[in-house]
Structures are given as C-alpha cells and as structure tokens.
Amino acid sequence: MPLCSHRADTGQKSRKGSKSEFDLGFDRIREALGFKSQVRLAEVLGICQSSISDASRRGVIPGEWALKLYQKHRLNPLWVYDGLPPVFLGQAALGAADTAFAGSASFLLNYPDRSLVYFQMRDASMAPVIPKDSFVGVDTRVRGATPEGLYGVDLPLEGRTVRAVRFAPDQQGVMLHAEDDRVPPQRLSLQEAQVRLVGRVVWVMFST
Incomplete structure (x- = not known):
C-alpha cells in the first residue's frame, strides 16, 4: 500500500438524497x-x-x-x-x-488477456485528438506489421505516448507525427519500429 495522509471522511451525501x-x-x-x-x-x-x-x-x-x-x-x-x-x-x-x-x-x-494494455497521456502533444491525462488503450497484437494509424510508442525522452505513424517516403522506415506542430516528426527504422511501437490505439477514455 502507498504512504497515505489520512483524512476523515465527512460522509457528505447528495442534498436531494439521491445516489451519486x-x-x-x-x-x-x-x-x-x-x-x-x-x-x-x-x-x-x-x-x-x-x-x-x-x-x-x-x-x-x-x-x-x-x-x-x-x-x-x-x-x-x-x-x-x-x-x-x-x-x-x-x-x-x-x-x-x-x-x-x-x-x-x-x-x-x-481482446484476449494481456493483449490490451492502457496508459495515461502525460502531455498534450496529441491534443485535441487525445487530450492530456486521457487514458489510452492499445492492442499489442498490432505493432510493426502495419504501421499506419495511431500507435502507442515508447520514446527515449517522452516515455510512453501516442503518435500518428506513417511509412517514410522511401518505405525504409516510419515517421512519427504529433498533433502539436511544435513537436518535430521523428523517424524510426523498421527495426526500431518493431521495438518501440507498443500497439495500435483502439480506444480513448477522456479524463474528467
């Protein structure tokens, strides 16, 4: 269990008496x-x-x-x-x-057990398509074989995030694109893509 700062529960209820x-x-x-x-x-x-x-x-x-x-x-x-x-x-x-x-x-x-993994977007690089703090589910069965679409990807500096993935013009690698124009595209070799692409994005749960 994590270290917790304990605070008494006030036990507040809805004023209307209905369940939240x-x-x-x-x-x-x-x-x-x-x-x-x-x-x-x-x-x-x-x-x-x-x-x-x-x-x-x-x-x-x-x-x-x-x-x-x-x-x-x-x-x-x-x-x-x-x-x-x-x-x-x-x-x-x-x-x-x-x-x-x-x-x-x-x-x-x-999705079979363990083929679907999720993580939380910690940055706004894919907003407004995937806002910051959204939860993203990726299908790990679809990785480097068909790198076209939105993928979860592990990057050295950013960590795990989402990028739009497209084949490079020479077909010898893939390009990673963010929605934020200030984030420059990144190129991965086909071998790197097999390692860094976590899986295709299949759902997004927006944080409330």
Missing part, C-alpha cells in the same frame, strides 16, 4: 467483487482510503480505477459506469447470468 454516480458505481463494484467497505476497495486498487473519500465527494468513479479493475479482475468498465452487462469480460469470468448477454458485450471482449 460514485455511489452507484461503488455499489456495482462491491456487488461484483464481494466486499462491503471503501477500505477494501482501497486495498484492491492499491490506493489510500483518502483517495476514495475524495472521489466520493466529487461524486464520480475515476477512469483510472475502472481500467485497473478491468486489468486486474476483468470487471467491465461499461457495467461500472452504466450498469451495462456483462459484469465481467472474458469467457473465464462470465457466469451463467452473464452468458446470455455475451453477444452484446463491450468491444473489450474482442
């Missing part, structure tokens, strides 16, 4: 994973309980939590936010009650 988006999402997470307290949710997410209290006051489940619960427990983000079945994604996690909904499940069902 956080309360509804927390109820779904609690039901799916079988725990009752916010303390247990903090343990599952590996965060401080004060972070749970902060999110409760804001009234929304942070996108990073939903993605972490998907990655660790195959919990469907669409179910967390909107109550859309199935509860879990992936055949190993589908129970009898969920099987009937498998045909209408989230597109995430198309």
Whole structure:
C-alpha cells in the first residue's frame, strides 16, 4: 500500500438524497467483487482510503480505477459506469447470468488477456485528438506489421505516448507525427519500429 495522509471522511451525501454516480458505481463494484467497505476497495486498487473519500465527494468513479479493475479482475468498465452487462469480460469470468448477454458485450471482449494494455497521456502533444491525462488503450497484437494509424510508442525522452505513424517516403522506415506542430516528426527504422511501437490505439477514455 502507498504512504497515505489520512483524512476523515465527512460522509457528505447528495442534498436531494439521491445516489451519486460514485455511489452507484461503488455499489456495482462491491456487488461484483464481494466486499462491503471503501477500505477494501482501497486495498484492491492499491490506493489510500483518502483517495476514495475524495472521489466520493466529487461524486464520480475515476477512469483510472475502472481500467485497473478491468486489468486486474476483468470487471467491465461499461457495467461500472452504466450498469451495462456483462459484469465481467472474458469467457473465464462470465457466469451463467452473464452468458446470455455475451453477444452484446463491450468491444473489450474482442481482446484476449494481456493483449490490451492502457496508459495515461502525460502531455498534450496529441491534443485535441487525445487530450492530456486521457487514458489510452492499445492492442499489442498490432505493432510493426502495419504501421499506419495511431500507435502507442515508447520514446527515449517522452516515455510512453501516442503518435500518428506513417511509412517514410522511401518505405525504409516510419515517421512519427504529433498533433502539436511544435513537436518535430521523428523517424524510426523498421527495426526500431518493431521495438518501440507498443500497439495500435483502439480506444480513448477522456479524463474528467
């Protein structure tokens, strides 16, 4: 667990007495994973309980939590936010009650375990297409074979980010382009592309 600065939860409720988006999402997470307290949710997410209290006051489940619960427990983000079945994604996690909904499940069902990875954009180089702090999912099965489109890429200085990838005019390498014109294009050899391209971008969750 991380080092935490503890702060008492004020237990604020909606003035209208109705449940917030956080309360509804927390109820779904609690039901799916079988725990009752916010303390247990903090343990599952590996965060401080004060972070749970902060999110409760804001009234929304942070996108990073939903993605972490998907990655660790195959919990469907669409179910967390909107109550859309199935509860879990992936055949190993589908129970009898969920099987009937498998045909209408989230597109995430198309990605086998560990083929879909996500990260958070730490810069605004791809804004407005992908704003800073958005969460990006990439399909690691599609890397250097067809380098045309938006890809997650590991760069020496920038770290993991997103770039529009196109073949170089001589077809002997690829060019990486940012949306921000102030970021110069970068060239990778075909061999470097095989190493640095993480996968094709398949979804973006905008940070709220």
